[in-house]
Amino acid sequence: MRLIAEDLACRRSGRRIFAGLSFTLEAGEALTVTGRNGAGKSSLLAILAGRLRPEAGRLAAEGVGERTIPECLHVVGHRDGLKGALTAEENLAFARDLLGDADLEPRAALARLGLAHAAGLPVAYLSAGQRRRVALARLLVCRRPLWLLDEPTAALDVASQAALAGLMRAHLAGGGLVVAATHQALGLENARDLSVEGFRAGRAELAADPFAEIV
Structure with missing residues (x-):
């Protein structure tokens, strides 16, 4: 690109x-x-x-190809864009299923950011730094x-x-x-x-x- x-x-x-x-x-x-x-x-x-x-x-x-620029990108902004009631793994699975073009599995992506132990925890229970890492892990579950x-x-x-x-x-x-x-x-x-x-x-x-x- x-x-x-x-x-x-x-x-x-x-x-x-x-x-x-x-x-x-x-x-x-x-x-x-x-x-x-x-x-x-x-x-x-x-x-x-x-x-x-x-x-x-x-x-x-x-x-x-025929893709638009928004179809080619990931955004991580000031807001993490996570659903607090879902676990870290469920948040990443949701992103994978929504965006398509899967790359790493959610647990593997979380492990890359040192969060394998938090995969089953609701995001609402995580610290600010942990939530940020979950948001960054979205970069890895779908290829952009x-x-x-x-x-x-x-x-x-x-x-x-x-x-x-x-x-x-x-x-x-x-x-x-x-x-x-x-x-x-x-x-x-x-x-x-x-x-x-x-x-x-x-x-x-x-x-x-x-x-x-x-x-």
Whole structure:
């Protein structure tokens, strides 16, 4: 898969967040999206995921046949998107059955993130870090070339961060792509950096809004 973004612009709540943002991501490459809070990191990921329409610009994917970009990706956002009444294993089985293209079995995916012992526990009983690892395990149960990760290390301890870095490196080695919005290093030595600060637009408009920096 090859992902192409050309001159993307984003407007939210009547204000332009960024404009003129372009990049190309080849198979096996990772892109870390950086910038202060409110600069547009999560908005860019929402555009890539198809959940937010850009004000301007073009998104395209090559090498994916007839599939659309949303059909080619996994998203791990701020919210874990898990059903608290279901066990960790049941949550992953639900994702596998819904998305298709199964890869690892749920228990094997949980084991990769050190959660084999929690497979039969309801997610509502798990700690924040454990729930985050269950959400990350969804990346492994269904095969998707593009991973969109929004602050993926949130609530993870050092060992879990290292495990996540290993998963991302393996995904990239297999020709996958990773776009991660982050405030900290992810352990990907060759990742390219995209600072959304350089594409902030409408600065006069932003300066006139007293809440511009907290949106």
